[in-house]
Amino acid sequence: MQSIKWSNGRLTLLNQTLLPGIVDYIECGDYRRVAEAIRRLEVRGAPAIGAAAAFGLVLGARELAGQSLDFREALRQIADELRQTRPTAVNLFWAINRMLSAADKAPSTVSPVELLALLEQEALRIMEEDREVNGRIAQHGLVLFPHAVEAVLTHCNAGALATVDIGTALGVIRQGWQAGKFKRVFADETRPLLQGARLTAWELKEDGIPVTLITDSMAGWVMKQKKVAAVIVGADRIATNGDVANKIGTYSVAVLARQHGIPFYVAAPVSTFDFSIAGGDEIPIEERNPQEVTAIGGTLIAPDGIDVFNPAFDVTPAELVSAIITERGVLRPPYGPAIRSLRK
Numbered sequence: 333m334q335s336i337k338w339s340n341g342r343l344t345l346l347n348q349t350l351l352p353g354i355v356d357y358i359e360c361g362d363y364r365r366v367a368e369a370i371r372r373l374e375v376r377g378a379p380a381i382g383a384a385a386a387f388g389l390v391l392g393a394r395e396l397a398g399q400s401l402d403f404r405e406a407l408r409q410i411a412d413e414l415r416q417t418r419p420t421a422v423n424l425f426w427a428i429n430r431m432l433s434a435a436d437k438a439p440s441t442v443s444p445v446e447l448l449a450l451l452e453q454e455a456l457r458i459m460e461e462d463r464e465v466n467g468r469i470a471q472h473g474l475v476l477f478p479h480a481v482e483a484v485l486t487h488c489n490a491g492a493l494a495t496v497d498i499g500t501a502l503g504v505i506r507q508g509w510q511a512g513k514f515k516r517v518f519a520d521e522t523r524p525l526l527q528g529a530r531l532t533a534w535e536l537k538e539d540g541i542p543v544t545l546i547t548d549s550m551a552g553w554v555m556k557q558k559k560v561a562a563v564i565v566g567a568d569r570i571a572t573n574g575d576v577a578n579k580i581g582t583y584s585v586a587v588l589a590r591q592h593g594i595p596f597y598v599a600a601p602v603s604t605f606d607f608s609i610a611g612g613d614e615i616p617i618e619e620r621n622p623q624e625v626t627a628i629g630g631t632l633i634a635p636d637g638i639d640v641f642n643p644a645f646d647v648t649p650a651e652l653v654s655a656i657i658t659e660r661g662v663l664r665p666p667y668g669p670a671i672r673s674l675r676k
C-alpha cells in the first residue's frame with residue numbers, strides 16, 4: 333500500500349479517510365489540493381506529510397513556470413500556504429525548507445523550467461531517502477528484542493500509510509515479527525480519528541501479522557495482565573531533550589508502560605527531530621474540529637454543540653521514553669548529547 337505516488341508528473345494520494353472500507357485515490361493536479369489533503373488527513377503521518385508537501389511544491393512550481401513573475405518569491409508564498417496546513421509534524425517544515433533550500437542554491441541564471449526539474453528531483457530524493465530510512469530504522473529496532481516476547485503494543489499508525497515505505501514503528505514491528513521477535517501486536521484504536529483501528533489493524537492484517545485491536549482505555553489492563561512486553565510508537569516532533577510529540581493518547585500509554593515496567597520505544601527518522609527547540613513545551617499542538625470527537629462517520633455520539641477539547645497530539649516527556657530508534661541507531665537516555673550529535 334503506497335500512501336503517495338509520483339508518476340509522469342502526477343501526484344496520487346491514497347485517501348486514508350476512507351480506509352479500511354474503501355481504497356480510493358486522489359489525483360492532485362495542483363498544490364492547493366495537496367494542502368487540502370493534508371488538512372483533511374487524506375494523507376497523514378509526519379514523513380508522508382513531508383513528502384506530499386514536497387511534491388505539492390513541485391506542482392506549484394509547474395504552475396508558476398508558465399507565468400512572468402518573481403518565480404522564487406511566488407514559490408515561497410506557495411510554501412507558506414503548505415506550511416499552514418498542520419502545525420505539529422516537523423517533517424512538513426523540514427521537507428518544505430529542504431525544497432526551498434535546493435531552489436536557493438541554484439544559480440540565479442537558471443530558468444523556471446530548470447528550477448522545476450531541480451525541485452522534482454529533490455522531492456524524489458526525499459521520497460527515496462524515506463524509503464531507505466524506514467529500512468534502517470526497522471533493522472536497528474531489532475536490537476531491542478534480544479529475546480522473543482509474546483506481544484507488543486502500538487498506538488495510532490506509524491506504518492506504510494504514515495511514511496513512504498514500511499513505516500517507522502510499524503517498520504520495526506514488521507521486521508521484528510519476521511525475525512520471530514514477537515507473535516502478536518496489540519493496536520490501540522486511537523480515538524478520535526481511529527488511525528489504529530482503521531489503518532494499523534488494516535496494514536498488519538494485510539501483511540498477515542496477528543493483530544488484536546483494543547480501545548484506548550484497555551491499554552492499561554492489557555499491560556496489567558502482562559499481555560504485552562513493549563510499546564513501540566512513532567513521532568511527529570522530537571525536541572532536543574528527547575521529549576516526544578505524537579498522537580493524542582501516547583502520553584497516557586507511556587505513563588501506563590512506566591507503571592507496569594514495560595519499555596516504551598519511539599521509532600522516528602532524524603527528520604522528525606526539531607533541533608531548534610530545547611523541550612516539548614515548545615512543540616505546537618494541533619487542535620482539530622470538535623466534530624471529530626462528537627461524531628463517528630457522521631453519526632452523533634455526543635450532544636450536539638457540546639464543549640469539546642480535541643488536541644490531535646500530546647507530548648511524552650523524555651524520562652518516560654526507554655529508547656528512540658533512528659536510522660542512525662538506537663538512542664538511550666540522556667538524550668541531549670545523542671540528539672545533538674544527530675545534527676552533524
Ligand SMILES: CSC[C@H]1O[C@H](OP(=O)(O)O)[C@H](O)[C@@H]1O
Pocket residue numbers: 376377378379487488489490491494495500501527565566567568578579580644
Ligand atoms: C510516522 S509518523 C506517524 C505519526 O503521525 C500520526 O499523526 P496523524 O495521523 O495525525 O498525522 C501519529 O502521531 C503517528 O504516530
